[in-house]
Amino acid sequence: MSQTRQPEIRRPLTLRDVSEACGVSEMTVSRVLRNREDVSPATREKVLNTARALGYVPNKIAGGLASQQVNLVAVIVPSLSNMVFPEVLTGISEALDDTGLQPVFGVTGYSAEKEEEVLYEMLSWRPSGAIIAGLEHTDAARAMLENAGIPIVEIMDSDGTPIDSVVGISHRLAGMQMADAIVAAGYRRIGFLGSKMTSDHRARKRMQGLTDGLATHGLELADTELYSGGSALKKGREMTEAILSRTADLDFLYYSNDMIGAGGLLYCLSKGYDIPGQLGMAGFNGVDFLDGLPMKLATIDACRHEIGVQAANIIAGKDQGGVIGGHRVELTPQLVHGDTMRAPS
């Protein structure tokens, strides 16, 4: 005797299943599950219990199509492999938490083409807003953003013309600010250590700002050392060793980010350099987990968490006084002297 049990083709549950199971219309169930008014407490209770008992999970695909709105926010960043962007994402995540909006992350690997692809993919979900790192995009990407008809916030950088809103700092100014501080502290033979990556526009602008700033004091970079890939801390060591052995009379090392700076700092300490007397050092970002290093590296805080929060607030329409787009938030990066720069003379 073969078993005659129904083969149980578990059709996914729909609103209809819930509505039939508790004897109300689909519309009423829908209203309950979206917490709309105008449902009697008794009915609400009944529906909620049934839905829970069945294990019903609403289908936002259908819901989004019907209502023409989707509670997603597209967030596009170049990388997750250093702490910078995860911190921004954390800020975004926190700020969106009580808004009913949900961030969706995409990663471009610092490639403009990949950015275009990711953007296309994301926009095809018709999100309620988009947050994207940087102001430099391909023409196609820019066109997509302009035509999407949703609020766009470009973040991290404020040196350029935004499509809609922008939240960031001026990396050019940050570079110049550092140049001024270095010169004010009396350093003159300055070395630059950074990444080979030309597509990291913000790092490029910082370097530009630094050289321009030095130029206003009649100085220029005495040497430069670039890297790509690998453990940043270790690279910092190696690069520092390389640049110091090549140009022994450097009295300041500017690192394009804190991680390589930390590596450099550890190297110099182990070699017995007198810091900040003989040799000054500074990084960029204000990464706070480096607080535990033997000395506190001078740096400029990139306001990463704050940028995430503010960008998210713009998308969520918090504190906007009714204005919809075109916000410009330029945060002022704070220079932290730390222990690796002499006090201004």
Next chain:
Amino acid sequence: MSQTRQPEIRRPLTLRDVSEACGVSEMTVSRVLRNREDVSPATREKVLNTARALGYVPNKIAGGLASQQVNLVAVIVPSLSNMVFPEVLTGISEALDDTGLQPVFGVTGYSAEKEEEVLYEMLSWRPSGAIIAGLEHTDAARAMLENAGIPIVEIMDSDGTPIDSVVGISHRLAGMQMADAIVAAGYRRIGFLGSKMTSDHRARKRMQGLTDGLATHGLELADTELYSGGSALKKGREMTEAILSRTADLDFLYYSNDMIGAGGLLYCLSKGYDIPGQLGMAGFNGVDFLDGLPMKLATIDACRHEIGVQAANIIAGKDQGGVIGGHRVELTPQLVHGDTMRAPS
């Protein structure tokens, strides 16, 4: 004379707009944009040009509803604020890159309730699969996962019973392995430094494994120091100072993660401890950006990137020999002796 310009109510573009603009049916446009066969090269070309010119972006909401499939993979992790999970996400991202599948990340903040919420939210998008950190979930979350009718991969941890597939390491074994190594190296007075967070199940299991392992050698922890929040590197310093001043005769410090371990290491070096002779140290995770520290901290590699890749491969159905679910991949964590443990005596 008031302007009579059409008020330009930019209705979002649909397939119909494209189809009308180039004189074919919607169906044909749809086929072209999804790269289906059976469209003549001439038509394809024409459609592609029109779509590009109009700036049409397909609506996956509608597409997903019609086709009953969505190319998203839900990825749920506890946190983005240390490098551990970003590395896993990077692995997932890479492995999915050529599959047409797209990861969507959700963050739970180590809270079971929040996990449940995030999961509900994510499943309501009807993803093609889900990757979720850990084996411990609320009953409701477990039920949702079981009923979702999609492949589920629980990651990071293999100590327990998975819902469907699992990719991870045994944190219990990792703890025991470390205990064995510590004892083999001749250390006897062992201190534990870790997080207060009871909801980090994997950290808990590592500690359990460590104490159980020590017990098999007739040892127990001599002291314990816990922390919460803050910069891990700094906390590592502070905790180390605290535990060493409280229990001066400790000869080994086991840290629940590499970051606090690194802080502790820097502290001990600055205080002139003889490492690994007088005092041994070890962490957990194998975070490679710590490679630049003055000494290499002993650690156990948690295979984070690899876990991400393998989990993604299971969802994508790569190399599965046709099997759909129920995979069990237990990676073998490698103990790295580094410079902070004596060689086994």
Next chain:
DNA sequence: GGCAGTCATGTTAGCCATATCATACTAGAA
């Protein structure tokens, strides 16, 4: 009692794609 005004719920008509089946048309075989 009759009627406007509420409140709770139901009905209908899409939302924008895609699966499926139907239909022209072409080319080659019998």
Next chain:
DNA sequence: TTCTAGTATGATATGGCTAACATGACTGCC
């Protein structure tokens, strides 16, 4: 020439939900 097969395209019917409007049961007031 006629018929079969195959190719390119189109018509139709959903998919699961929600907006907008419709309904019906009450309430309370003149």
